[in-house]
Amino acid sequence: MRERLVVTLVAMTVAMIVAFGAVLAYSTADLVRDQDHEAVAQAADLAAVAISGQVEEGATRSFLDGLTHPGQTITYVAADGTTTSTRTTPRHDNDVSATRPVQDGGGRVILTQDASVSSDRISDQMLPLVVLGLTLAALAGIIGWLMAARFARPFRRLAADATRIGEGHFDTPVHRSYIREAAELGAALRTAATQLEALVQRERELAVVASHELRTPLTALRLSLEDMTLWPEIPPAVADELHHSLAEVDRLGEVVTTLLEGDGGRLGEKTDLDLNDVAADAADRWSARARTEGRPLVLVASRPAVVRTVRAPVERIVDVLIENALAHGTGTVTVEIVTEGGQFRLRVSDEGVRGIEPGIVHASPDGSGSGLTEAATRAESLGGFIGVVDVPTTTVALVLAPARSAESGIDAQAGADVR
Structure with a gap:
């Protein structure tokens, strides 16, 4: 019972954590992507302004490198179609990109951020959630184990009491509990013990009565009949009838013995x-x-x-x-x-x-x-x-x-x- 309570509580907690974590994960991922799109757009605006002031000197690759952050690439396409870019790796469909026109000198600037940057930020945001979920699951397991042990204790005591009563100790004090189900079970167990004690007492009285009122007279009757068969004045026909009566007395004695053994068996397991x-x-x-x-x-x-x-x-x-x-x-x-x-x-x-x-x-x-x-x-x-x-x-x-x-x-x- 205790193990089932723990498993149930932990399973419910984990299910709620997973459901809540899934919703929060999707929300967090969307929020990070939106923030990245906004950041890339702002970076593209700043890069366009910076390149506009550098057109006369020339927007070199080293100049463009100074405008980027790790994971970002700037590509400047001049008015005459000349392209200068900091990218050394191929682009992916999931990359975040923004394009802005360059006011002075014409052309345009394209700022691209690798998708891995967003993925890393999402992972960083999800790590505390995973740690929190595992902590809550472990805490639920500990609390569940303690609560299950507390709830199961009265029932374990009642099981021990029932075992003692089943062995014939009908005066066993049945433990009481504040848990309603355990209290009802204890009351039923006390009632059953009282009824069983009365039943066993009646069986015990029957065994005693049978022993006193049946075995002793049967033994005396058998001894008398056996003694009569030895009398010399007894006719042979009467002696044969006495032997037949002895057999019937023995058969009745066996029946009494069987009844007493069966009655003793109901007092408990021999x-x-x-x-x-x-x-x-x-x-x-x-x-x-x-x-x-x-x-x-x-x-x-x-x-x-x-x-x-x-x-x-x-x-x-x-x-x-x-x-x-x-x-x-x-x-x-x-x-x-x-x-x-x-x-x-x-x-x-x-x-x-x-x-x-x-x-x-x-x-x-x-x-x-x-x-x-x-x-x-x-x-x-x-x-x-x-x-x-x-x-x-x-x-x-x-x-x-x-x-x-x-x-x-x-x-x-x-x-x-x-x-």
């Missing part, structure tokens, strides 16, 4: 995400507040921990965990990633005494709640969970399955103790 990068970015965001409160924030490096998920909700969960540690904990805040039970656990701990019961932090199916409950809701919508580690100090972990792992791995571990 990518292979290294939790170490998320932790490092979060540490950068919260380091200033930690220093202000005199709380060291330590990031413990670990080997790559790649999960297949949406970045924005994970970042929000980590922000909640760090904010909770700074607000309610004491001492050093440590962010680390460990691998346990085939799962990655992003732990945020502080040196305060644990005041929360260890175990899984359950999500709120209706989307209510804040803090750890909100983080748990987001985690379960991604197929993971939030757990409080059973240690004396406060340690909360986000648990996610590695990339390309089955979602059932998280569910199997969700009932286990968080270590």
Whole structure:
């Protein structure tokens, strides 16, 4: 956009300069020619008077040379037809010429000025115009670049805001601008962010409800049916029907899993995400507040921990965990990633005494709640969970399955103790 504005402004300026310069060039050329014709006529009058007083002594070539200026030629034609001339080069059709009669002694004088003299004078007159035009074009380019940069800045900020919102950061503060178009675009972007956040929240609630209300009963039903098939008192026909029911339960479980994966996909674009990068970015965001409160924030490096998920909700969960540690904990805040039970656990701990019961932090199916409950809701919508580690100090972990792992791995571990 900035380049187009600059090109447009410079092109308009150059076009106006060219149009104005063309008219001025023609006017200047005509004015110079008129002045040359008038000057040649006056010079011819003076030469005729001078030659009239020199007729008796003879109008020699050296005398005629003294009456001319560079680029001029005088030709004296006496009454008897004798010609005396200073010209040593041939005449051209564009030469300026004037003829005057000589009063005493008869004859006539012809004064001619080379066309190159007029051309040189026109060039001298046009040079300042060309320099002025180039200066104005350069000035227009500089002004256009500055104005374009100023006008494009709000739109570049809005583009960055739109990118952040598209990544799932719906609480991104959209920049405001005094430019009406940018202000209208910003207002529309804020409205869209609000609507998208509501839509994603409903999808997240659906994922949590599906996880709580569908997967758990289906798992329990499958275990019961599988156990019944092992009873010795069950007739073979009933056992066959139970096996058929098990297949139907598995098929229904696959449908639920597909729906949940599709719902998770609408929360944003799933990518292979290294939790170490998320932790490092979060540490950068919260380091200033930690220093202000005199709380060291330590990031413990670990080997790559790649999960297949949406970045924005994970970042929000980590922000909640760090904010909770700074607000309610004491001492050093440590962010680390460990691998346990085939799962990655992003732990945020502080040196305060644990005041929360260890175990899984359950999500709120209706989307209510804040803090750890909100983080748990987001985690379960991604197929993971939030757990409080059973240690004396406060340690909360986000648990996610590695990339390309089955979602059932998280569910199997969700009932286990968080270590």
